Amino acid sequence: MTGDPTDAPSESPDLTCYRCGRTASFPDRKRCECGEPLWFDTDGAAVGFEWPDSERSGQRGEVGPGVWRYADLLPVGHPGGVAAAAGATPLVRVPDLDEGCRLHLKDESENPTGSFKDRGSAVGAAWASAAGREWVGTVSHGNMAISVAANAAGTGPDGPDALVLVPDDISGERLAAIAQYDPAVLRMAGDYGRLYYDALDADAPVEFVNSDTPLRVAGQKTAALELCEAFASEASASRQTGASTPAPDAIVLPVSSGGHASATWKALRELRAAGLLAEADLPRLYLVQAAACDPIAAAYRRGADEVTATSDAEDTVAYSIANADPPSGTRALAAALETGGAVLSVPDGEILDAKADLAADAGFCVEPASATTLAGVRRLSERGELAPDDDVVAVLTGTGFRELDADGAKPDTVALDDLSERLRALTG
Amino acid sequence: MTGDPTDAPSESPDLTCYRCGRTASFPDRKRCECGEPLWFDTDGAAVGFEWPDSERSGQRGEVGPGVWRYADLLPVGHPGGVAAAAGATPLVRVPDLDEGCRLHLKDESENPTGSFKDRGSAVGAAWASAAGREWVGTVSHGNMAISVAANAAGTGPDGPDALVLVPDDISGERLAAIAQYDPAVLRMAGDYGRLYYDALDADAPVEFVNSDTPLRVAGQKTAALELCEAFASEASASRQTGASTPAPDAIVLPVSSGGHASATWKALRELRAAGLLAEADLPRLYLVQAAACDPIAAAYRRGADEVTATSDAEDTVAYSIANADPPSGTRALAAALETGGAVLSVPDGEILDAKADLAADAGFCVEPASATTLAGVRRLSERGELAPDDDVVAVLTGTGFRELDADGAKPDTVALDDLSERLRALTG
Numbered sequence: 001m002t003g004d005p006t007d008a009p010s011e012s013p014d015l016t017c018y019r020c021g022r023t024a025s026f027p028d029r030k031r032c033e034c035g036e037p038l039w040f041d042t043d044g045a046a047v048g049f050e051w052p053d054s055e056r057s058g059q060r061g062e063v064g065p066g067v068w069r070y071a072d073l074l075p076v077g078h079p080g081g082v083a084a085a086a087g088a089t090p091l092v093r094v095p096d097l098d099e100g101c102r103l104h105l106k107d108e109s110e111n112p113t114g115s116f117k118d119r120g121s122a123v124g125a126a127w128a129s130a131a132g133r134e135w136v137g138t139v140s141h142g143n144m145a146i147s148v149a150a151n152a153a154g155t156g157p158d159g160p161d162a163l164v165l166v167p168d169d170i171s172g173e174r175l176a177a178i179a180q181y182d183p184a185v186l187r188m189a190g191d192y193g194r195l196y197y198d199a200l201d202a203d204a205p206v207e208f209v210n211s212d213t214p215l216r217v218a219g220q221k222t223a224a225l226e227l228c229e230a231f232a233s234e235a236s237a238s239r240q241t242g243a244s245t246p247a248p249d250a251i252v253l254p255v256s257s258g259g260h261a262s263a264t265w266k267a268l269r270e271l272r273a274a275g276l277l278a279e280a281d282l283p284r285l286y287l288v289q290a291a292a293c294d295p296i297a298a299a300y301r302r303g304a305d306e307v308t309a310t311s312d313a314e315d316t317v318a319y320s321i322a323n324a325d326p327p328s329g330t331r332a333l334a335a336a337l338e339t340g341g342a343v344l345s346v347p348d349g350e351i352l353d354a355k356a357d358l359a360a361d362a363g364f365c366v367e368p369a370s371a372t373t374l375a376g377v378r379r380l381s382e383r384g385e386l387a388p389d390d391d392v393v394a395v396l397t398g399t400g401f402r403e404l405d406a407d408g409a410k411p412d413t414v415a416l417d418d419l420s421e422r423l424r425a426l427t428g
Numbered sequence: 429m430t431g432d433p434t435d436a437p438s439e440s441p442d443l444t445c446y447r448c449g450r451t452a453s454f455p456d457r458k459r460c461e462c463g464e465p466l467w468f469d470t471d472g473a474a475v476g477f478e479w480p481d482s483e484r485s486g487q488r489g490e491v492g493p494g495v496w497r498y499a500d501l502l503p504v505g506h507p508g509g510v511a512a513a514a515g516a517t518p519l520v521r522v523p524d525l526d527e528g529c530r531l532h533l534k535d536e537s538e539n540p541t542g543s544f545k546d547r548g549s550a551v552g553a554a555w556a557s558a559a560g561r562e563w564v565g566t567v568s569h570g571n572m573a574i575s576v577a578a579n580a581a582g583t584g585p586d587g588p589d590a591l592v593l594v595p596d597d598i599s600g601e602r603l604a605a606i607a608q609y610d611p612a613v614l615r616m617a618g619d620y621g622r623l624y625y626d627a628l629d630a631d632a633p634v635e636f637v638n639s640d641t642p643l644r645v646a647g648q649k650t651a652a653l654e655l656c657e658a659f660a661s662e663a664s665a666s667r668q669t670g671a672s673t674p675a676p677d678a679i680v681l682p683v684s685s686g687g688h689a690s691a692t693w694k695a696l697r698e699l700r701a702a703g704l705l706a707e708a709d710l711p712r713l714y715l716v717q718a719a720a721c722d723p724i725a726a727a728y729r730r731g732a733d734e735v736t737a738t739s740d741a742e743d744t745v746a747y748s749i750a751n752a753d754p755p756s757g758t759r760a761l762a763a764a765l766e767t768g769g770a771v772l773s774v775p776d777g778e779i780l781d782a783k784a785d786l787a788a789d790a791g792f793c794v795e796p797a798s799a800t801t802l803a804g805v806r807r808l809s810e811r812g813e814l815a816p817d818d819d820v821v822a823v824l825t826g827t828g829f830r831e832l833d834a835d836g837a838k839p840d841t842v843a844l845d846d847l848s849e850r851l852r853a854l855t856g
Binding site: 405 | 833
């Protein structure tokens with residue numbers, strides 16, 4: 001609650017490549033020589049990991065909330081400020097949306113800036129602050145840009161400033177959402193996809209926390225740790241009834257760069273290493289793309305084990321996951337394949353239907369990218385990939401409150417004196 | 429986590445008037461014969477109350493998250509759906525915003541619909557659902573309208589529908605935010621302030637959960653229970669150092685109708701009844717209004733014990749707390765007076781400065797109404813009402829992401845090939 005002074009980051013934590021096994025030192029590298037993204041090698045630390053409330057833990061005050069509850073598996077300890085508020089999002093059962101399975105929603109919009117990005121930005125800003133860095137950067141014009149700017153602001157005057165690289169044609173609304181935190185902003189002309197790599201390679205003292213960099217993946221994995229802990233806790237409490245499972249049967253995520261999917265996979269691998277998840281209980285990862293731009297799903301369909309850029313991407317309502325050349329696409333594909341899941345794509349019409357249903361039937365206002373999960377669940381159920389007693393968690397990645405369409409129909413006007421009469425007519 | 433089927437509401441829970449002591453039965457009445465608002469008389473239940481993690485609690489799975497953690501003090505038990513996601517918001521220390529005290533922020537924007545209103549709406553919708561009601565209503569065109577519509581949607585097809593009474597001139601953006609949840613919406617012509625009372629008195633089967641009704645106050649008090657529990661937990665963990673206090677020294681809230689202030693006061697009274705807060709440790713309640721519309725602060729200034737409507741209200745940036753005739757104004761005033769706090773008002777310029785500082789110096793994007801708290805803390809410090817070692821909690825009531833101003837300056841454009849050079853110039 002009170003935010004201790006930030007712990008010093010660990011000495012040169014090791015990075016490893018999920019694919020070829022090469023290692024490297026952070027922060028010198030973010031990507032492997034083989035071309036794939038690196039992540040922190042925390043499997044060793046995970047071997048001794050137990051859920052923080054277990055008897056091994058010290059006093060309650062020692063376990064931080066949200067993201068920092070899992071500090072033993074992170075490259076930096078508890079920060080103060082807005083980074084301390086990341087994570088600890090609700091997981092709720094929504095029986096009215098069941099479609100051939102038992103559906104749960106993990107509402108990541110209940111993060112400080114309204115999206116799942118706060119978990120990785122919090123770890124990135126906390127690490128940069130503890131390491132004495134003056135700048136933390138990102139390549140984004142959406143949720144991630146807002147989140148990095150906010151979390152850098154939260155490190156205070158002695159912490160790093162934020163640098164946000166946005167596309168030249170960014171809208172005024174998005175710019176305002178980013179600029180309120182007073183970061184440095186540069187509009188970039190040229191290939192925005194290439195900028196992702198150029199920023200990481202730039203010869204400048206800016207710690208870029210792009211969508212699948214090691215710090216971001218480390219922070220992001222805590223969402224999966226949280227949801228697995230919720231299931232484990234429930235199972236532990238109701239062991240005598242045998243009604244619950246120690247983990248969900250499936251986790252369904254939107255996928256764009258592949259960083260979120262990578263982080264979820266990493267969390268499951270760590271829990272397996274810790275002995276907290278048996279191989280047979282590992283959830284299947286289902287990744288969903290918009291059909292208009294689905295390079296990872298296309299690779300899955302053709303049975304490939306590498307993702308290549310798509311050249312025929314079209315516009316989609318789920319613009320925030322429209323990445324034609326995903327930097328962690330191949331790692332995300334591996335996550336789906338190795339957990340027995342799948343990658344699928346859904347058309348815009350089904351995404352919009354799912355978004356409307358999440359609001360009107362369950363009370364959740366999400367951006368279209370998040371609604372791909374429910375659309376995906378529906379497709380998976382139709383295909384018979386989900387069983388009626390499967391516990392399936394759909395991750396709602398971001399709020400829909402930043403993009404409301406004002407062009408609706410106007411309701412009737414009623415005179416105040418006619419209120420009771422009108423209410424009886426309505427309810428009668 | 430999974431949301432048990434909703435418990436049945438208790439039989440005719442008793443209501444009491446904080447002022448004259450009269451009692452009444454819920455849901456027959458919402459206001460006392462003396463004219464003041466009624467609330468649930470939970471002091472008796474509170475006598476045996478202990479923090480849910482204490483040894484008296486059963487298994488972990490029996491204690492719900494957020495609002496439902498305090499189900500022993502609520503008129504209805506754990507619901508499923510979006511109502512289960514209300515509460516459990518972060519409390520973070522923000523040393524960079526300290527102004528003559530130790531400042532903490534309780535970020536209520538991290539609720540399902542982005543405001544503190546979800547706590548009361550969740551309890552209202554859950555109660556109406558458990559009681560078999562077909563309609564739950566509210567008089568609002570802002571956060572409360574969105575929240576009631578969402579929480580009613582979350583009760584599913586068997587639960588109550590929402591009815592939202594909005595002013596005739598509501599904007600398209602606000603209407604869209606409400607309409608996404610598919611409630612019945614009526615635009616009301618006439619005195620919107622009077623509508624508050626007319627709705628409660630309407631002869632129609634709609635359970636109105638207006639801003640200070642018993643169900644809303646019951647749900648809303650959980651925010652104060654949460655923040656007091658966080659302090660108590662910290663104090664318990666660090667008892668040997670003596671560094672922490674069992675409660676904050678002061679809580680600072682925006683005040684509009686007075687329902688939120690009433691709920692906070694109610695929580696403190698219950699904790700006192702439970703023996704969890706000694707009289708000497710009760711936080712002082714400071715309530716802040718915008719100077720342009722400040723009937724409660726005006727009553728405080730003139731030493732009155734009743735609030736009367738203001739006839740000279742002007743527009744303010746903090747529009748969501750601009751209530752010229754607050755239905756719980758007198759109760760809110762009593763809360764400030766009896767806890768040794770105060771009611772103050774702050775001009776729009778200071779509200780906007782505070783809003784900008786909350787974003788740029790701490791990473792929190794709030795609506796102007798929420799920023800009145802920081803502006804108020806600054807005034808209180810100047811007056812010498814806060815001490816440097818006072819732990820002060822400012823409650824951030826709602827997100828600023830629904831009202832971003834797109835008219836900012838455009839940053840420079842940089843060619844991709846000039847990236848490294850430009851970054852070195854920026855960071856050098």
